Amino acid sequence: xxxxxxxxxxVENLGKYYPLRGGFFNRPIGVIKAVDGVSFAIxxxxxxxxxxxxxxxxxxxxRCLLRLEEPSFGRIIFEGADxxxxxxEELRRRRADMQIVFQDPFAxxxxxxxxxxxxxxxxxxxxxxxxxxxxxxxxxxxxxVGLGRQYLYRFPHEFSGGQRQRIGIARAIALNPKLIILxxxxxxxxxxxxxQILNLLDELQRRLRLTYLFISHDLGVIRYICDRVALIYxxxxxxxxxxxxxxxxxxxxxxxxxxxxxxxxxxDYSPYRS
Amino acid sequence: xxxTSAVTSMGPLAHWRERNQSRFxxxxxxxxxxxxxxxxxxxxxxxLFIFLVAVxxxxxxxxxxxxxxxxxxxxxxxxxxxxxxFGTDELGRDIFTLVVIGARVSLAVGVIVLLSAVTIGVLLxxxxxxxxGLVNEVIMRLxxxxxxxxxxxxxxxxxxxxxxxxxxxxxxxxxxxWPGYCRLVQAEVASRKxxxxxxxxxxxxxxxxxxxxxHILPNITSPIIVKASLDMGFAILTAAxxxxxxxxxxxxxxxxxxxxxxxRSYVPQYWWYPxxxxxxxxxxxxxxxxxxxxxxxxxxxxxxx
Numbered sequence: 001x002x003x004x005x006x007x008x009x010x011v012e013n014l015g016k017y018y019p020l021r022g023g024f025f026n027r028p029i030g031v032i033k034a035v036d037g038v039s040f041a042i043x044x045x046x047x048x049x050x051x052x053x054x055x056x057x058x059x060x061x062x063r064c065l066l067r068l069e070e071p072s073f074g075r076i077i078f079e080g081a082d083x084x085x086x087x088x089e090e091l092r093r094r095r096a097d098m099q100i101v102f103q104d105p106f107a108x109x110x111x112x113x114x115x116x117x118x119x120x121x122x123x124x125x126x127x128x129x130x131x132x133x134x135x136x137x138x139x140x141x142x143x144x145v146g147l148g149r150q151y152l153y154r155f156p157h158e159f160s161g162g163q164r165q166r167i168g169i170a171r172a173i174a175l176n177p178k179l180i181i182l183x184x185x186x187x188x189x190x191x192x193x194x195x196q197i198l199n200l201l202d203e204l205q206r207r208l209r210l211t212y213l214f215i216s217h218d219l220g221v222i223r224y225i226c227d228r229v230a231l232i233y234x235x236x237x238x239x240x241x242x243x244x245x246x247x248x249x250x251x252x253x254x255x256x257x258x259x260x261x262x263x264x265x266x267x268d269y270s271p272y273r274s
Numbered sequence: 275x276x277x278t279s280a281v282t283s284m285g286p287l288a289h290w291r292e293r294n295q296s297r298f299x300x301x302x303x304x305x306x307x308x309x310x311x312x313x314x315x316x317x318x319x320x321x322l323f324i325f326l327v328a329v330x331x332x333x334x335x336x337x338x339x340x341x342x343x344x345x346x347x348x349x350x351x352x353x354x355x356x357x358x359x360f361g362t363d364e365l366g367r368d369i370f371t372l373v374v375i376g377a378r379v380s381l382a383v384g385v386i387v388l389l390s391a392v393t394i395g396v397l398l399x400x401x402x403x404x405x406x407g408l409v410n411e412v413i414m415r416l417x418x419x420x421x422x423x424x425x426x427x428x429x430x431x432x433x434x435x436x437x438x439x440x441x442x443x444x445x446x447x448x449x450x451x452w453p454g455y456c457r458l459v460q461a462e463v464a465s466r467k468x469x470x471x472x473x474x475x476x477x478x479x480x481x482x483x484x485x486x487x488x489h490i491l492p493n494i495t496s497p498i499i500v501k502a503s504l505d506m507g508f509a510i511l512t513a514a515x516x517x518x519x520x521x522x523x524x525x526x527x528x529x530x531x532x533x534x535x536x537x538r539s540y541v542p543q544y545w546w547y548p549x550x551x552x553x554x555x556x557x558x559x560x561x562x563x564x565x566x567x568x569x570x571x572x573x574x575x576x577x578x579x
Contacts, residue, residue: 066477095479107470112492114296122478153293155300171474 005044007077008179008211009065014038014074015235016060034060036235037074042228044178047205047212049226049243051219051258057235058215062181065213066100067091079178096126099172103184105164109156115142115167116152122174141170144207145200162193169200173208181213186221198225219262223247231255304572314568320561328377340367341375343526351544361546363536369547372528373554379529380558383444383513384506390448391509392502395455396491402456403463404486414460417453425450429512433521440529443522447512451505458501462494469493496573504566507559514555530555 016035019028035057042048052058063069065076067083076083078098083091099122102108109118119138123129129137139149145166156164165185172180182201186194198221204210216222222229223243230240231254239252250256308314332338336357340346346366354361360369402413420428432446463486466472472489480489516522517531525532530551537548 068473068476092479095477100474100477102470102474104470108474110471110475110489110493113488121475121480125479125481125484154296158296168474171478 007041008044010041010077012075015072017072047226049222049229050215052232096175097178099177100181101185145170179211308572317564331374335371337368337371340371360550376528376530380510384510387447387509391451394452399456399459403460417456420453466490500570507562
């Protein structure tokens with residue numbers, strides 16, 4: 001390997017606390033520490049995996065990075081600037097470089113908009129492209145994700161889950177972003193479709209020099225796609241290392257437990273065979 | 275670029291057809307579901323018929339001058355005949371003409387009241403639901419205050435205070451009609467706001483205006499349309515009630531509630547006088563209710579009874 005690439009995203013001591021209210025007059029009676037002092041850094045062009053069980057805080061981290069949720073404390077340094085200190089207009093422009101693909105492809109596409117309007121929305125917001133030029137760019141994006149121009153004026157309900165996720169990916173790459181946050185992009189899909197989507201993501205990463213933050217609870221998927229992995233448990237990172245080292249020589253107890261729970265994809269080891 | 279030529283190589287008509295193909299397909303399916311229920315079709319038929327009568331009425335009513343206040347004392351209280359299919363009233367006016375022209379007044383009141391009530395309700399409800407917090411509290415408590423006062427009483431009070439006229443009556447009914455829409459829209463917006471596609475738009479950097487108008491409102495039109503079509507009949511009924519108690523339309527405006535009120539003292543001898551305006555009112559409210567039920571089945575299949 002040549003010299004390491006510079007960091008694209010650095011997260012330092014990020015935290016998100018939710019007040020817990022109850023009793024008379026909704027008094028605050030405590031806090032839920034959804035994310036509690038998380039730090040990690042992602043190099044340009046790499047894939048960073050964030051693994052954890054449900055409720056461990058991985059999606060909250062994604063929402064904080066996108067500023068859909070205001071973090072309680074910490075720093076998010078993206079392309080050299082602290083996102084939490086940027087003025088609103090500057091933040092809006094930076095958003096073009098950081099996009100997200102959501103888990104549920106059935107809920108993340110507006111049912112009232114055509115594919116052209118869904119994929120074209122980031123372009124309408126951030127670029128002067130309109131009309132025919134916009135259509136042409138959307139067709140280009142559709143072809144990049146393995147769909148064709150015949151789908152331009154279709155509505156989301158006419159597509160399968162895998163196709164919808166491709167539309168979600170096309171929307172995410174529309175602005176040529178640097179970082180894409182993949183929030184469990186395959187966990188709502190059939191296994192065969194999962195593989196297709198993972199291959200597509202892999203191909204797009206190489207073609208567009210994308211950096212991925214891949215959030216998942218599926219260790220097999222993480223191992224396939226990520227260079228580095230962080231394991232998160234109850235809002236804290238318990239272990240972070242290169243993917244192969246995590247899988248071959250885990251140090252934290254939690255990591256070992258997770259790996260032990262992984263199914264072995266070999267029929268000879270199946271408990272259903274004698 | 276190949277993609278550009280692929281888009282522009284078609285003729286404008288073919289392009290238009292391609293762009294809207296999926297939309298037509300959606301409508302076709304919606305109409306199919308609507309057609310499954312005979313009652314919805316009857317409702318649609320009645321409603322279309324009444325609109326047609328209201329729009330074209332002045333062109334073919336037998337005695338157009340009667341609707342403008344003409345008086346023929348010699349012909350008062352004629353029973354229904356070929357010349358006067360619904361009979362005549364105490365001033366010798368043709369009741370058929372009055373009922374037909376009255377449809378214009380009633381429909382105009384219904385449409386205008388609903389347009390203004392929906393506009394006010396959607397605007398306030400969307401603001402309350404989207405921004406939440408203190409704004410929400412202020413708007414929703416105001417709405418609650420309006421909802422605690424019986425709407426007919428409030429409408430009568432407002433109409434009486436403003437003075438009887440068709441315009442003031444519309445104003446009074448609109449004023450008591452918006453809170454229902456405000457509540458509906460507030461709840462819908464607050465829940466749509468959490469939807470993933472709205473989050474996706476926010477992540478893409480969409481403005482609040484864009485989020486409200488392209489992502490949230492288009493997704494809540496169905497319950498609004500259903501409620502409006504069901505409400506249309508009731509708004510017309512309320513207008514007739516105001517006319518009946520004398521704070522609505524003034525004579526000689528041919529208004530069904532007003533005619534019914536005037537006819538009270540002449541029954542049962544001159545039975546045709548109240549019967550025909552009453553039947554017209556019944557048919558209109560009935561038609562809109564059936565239509566509303568049918569639309570609900572098409573647009574909001576989960577809310578089926």
